[in-house]
Amino acid sequence: MTPDKSIGRLSLYRRILNTIDDDSRRHIYSHELAAMAGSSAAQVRRDIMIIGYSGNPNRGYDIKELAESIGIFLDDEEGQFAALIGVGNLGRAILAYFSGRRPKLKITAAFDIDPKKYGRVIHGCHCHSFAELPVIVQKENLSVGIITVPAAQAQNTAEALIKTGITGIINFAPVRLKTPPNIYVEDIDMTMALEKVAYFARIHENGRLTH
Amino acid sequence: MTPDKSIGRLSLYRRILNTIDDDSRRHIYSHELAAMAGSSAAQVRRDIMIIGYSGNPNRGYDIKELAESIGIFLDDEEGQFAALIGVGNLGRAILAYFSGRRPKLKITAAFDIDPKKYGRVIHGCHCHSFAELPVIVQKENLSVGIITVPAAQAQNTAEALIKTGITGIINFAPVRLKTPPNIYVEDIDMTMALEKVAYFARIHENGRLTH
Numbered sequence: 001m002t003p004d005k006s007i008g009r010l011s012l013y014r015r016i017l018n019t020i021d022d023d024s025r026r027h028i029y030s031h032e033l034a035a036m037a038g039s040s041a042a043q044v045r046r047d048i049m050i051i052g053y054s055g056n057p058n059r060g061y062d063i064k065e066l067a068e069s070i071g072i073f074l075d076d077e078e079g080q081f082a083a084l085i086g087v088g089n090l091g092r093a094i095l096a097y098f099s100g101r102r103p104k105l106k107i108t109a110a111f112d113i114d115p116k117k118y119g120r121v122i123h124g125c126h127c128h129s130f131a132e133l134p135v136i137v138q139k140e141n142l143s144v145g146i147i148t149v150p151a152a153q154a155q156n157t158a159e160a161l162i163k164t165g166i167t168g169i170i171n172f173a174p175v176r177l178k179t180p181p182n183i184y185v186e187d188i189d190m191t192m193a194l195e196k197v198a199y200f201a202r203i204h205e206n207g208r209l210t211h
Numbered sequence: 212m213t214p215d216k217s218i219g220r221l222s223l224y225r226r227i228l229n230t231i232d233d234d235s236r237r238h239i240y241s242h243e244l245a246a247m248a249g250s251s252a253a254q255v256r257r258d259i260m261i262i263g264y265s266g267n268p269n270r271g272y273d274i275k276e277l278a279e280s281i282g283i284f285l286d287d288e289e290g291q292f293a294a295l296i297g298v299g300n301l302g303r304a305i306l307a308y309f310s311g312r313r314p315k316l317k318i319t320a321a322f323d324i325d326p327k328k329y330g331r332v333i334h335g336c337h338c339h340s341f342a343e344l345p346v347i348v349q350k351e352n353l354s355v356g357i358i359t360v361p362a363a364q365a366q367n368t369a370e371a372l373i374k375t376g377i378t379g380i381i382n383f384a385p386v387r388l389k390t391p392p393n394i395y396v397e398d399i400d401m402t403m404a405l406e407k408v409a410y411f412a413r414i415h416e417n418g419r420l421t422h
Contacts, residue, residue: 004407004411007406007407008400008403008407011407012400012403015386038387038388038389074409076409076413080409080413082405089308092304093301093303094401096300096301096304097401098401098402098405101402102406105409143413143416144409144412151226166412167416168409168411168412168413170401170405170408175247176247176249178249184411184412184415186404186407186408188401188404190305190308191226191309192219193397194293194309194313194357195218195222195313195316196218196219196222196395197379197380197381197395197396198285198287198291198293198316198355199218200215200218200378200395201291201354201355201379201395202291202379204378204395
């Protein structure tokens, strides 16, 4: 199986390639892409070998072709659709952030337990009752779940998602989920990130940082 | 130097301890905390040794005392203050998410290049002109920077933050920042997270997932 770090880097390479809007430029060398991605040229070449694309030793990779090849590998041809659970401040922000960003990967349904939110359209996404989750997942063929509920509800939410057949989850709640081994979970813990950065900023100020 | 993974886990342990609001319960064993944190008992004991706290072999750790000890280690006694750069959808969401959450770690100043945002108060946080960054960082003693600008502006924003003396950065922009070795950067790449989860959800559906 492709290691998940390679998948993450391929996602990053594609976004970097898509930001090169210099018309005079058609090719990029692995060492250039590596410098932009904070990686090494050897790593870039290994990752790109995974998708079966190869560059020209003299000119490097064709920028447009490489971005397309990564897309063919990463994206579902038919598109993939995600459910977001928990339409609070964070949930709304995630909806706003991803709205219209990826044509082949969209958050198409949001869920909450607050009846005031049912039926509303938030950043282009319909909001449903959490009780409808299994029905909507089936009907709209959702394959990804995004958990933006408070910590205390996160485990129950994950279990409800898994029961519908969803196998990929992004968890923004600051708890570790207990999930079966066939479920892929990516945790995004913003509080941990802030506390870590603050700690290292402080010990650096105090002159104790040695690296 | 304390490894950053230990700092991250200590942050998580504290949040877990703070959610145990069972009055009948005063102690917790390392294996119980480990189960809640997705860690091992040995790891929990090693992490807690770093902060110089020790439990009672028979009763485990005192929940309240341990949470306080982690706080003494992680938090700045005087409080620490963060600057957020880029008051778009994501920036606003981050402000809303952290607003009032941590008394000793607050986002107190936001910056943008859009004059319409200057002088506004967003989720309790004052919004300034980006040009004022060096002045406000000094005046308000800001030590952490949060980057929520578009990808193309992220590197310049990081350089401006570093110039003010800030040494800890959370980068939400989907690019890798080039920073000197004394700067601590934590990347939160939500697009990468979504693309990875979608990829693994898909290959699992297709029956190719083997782990």
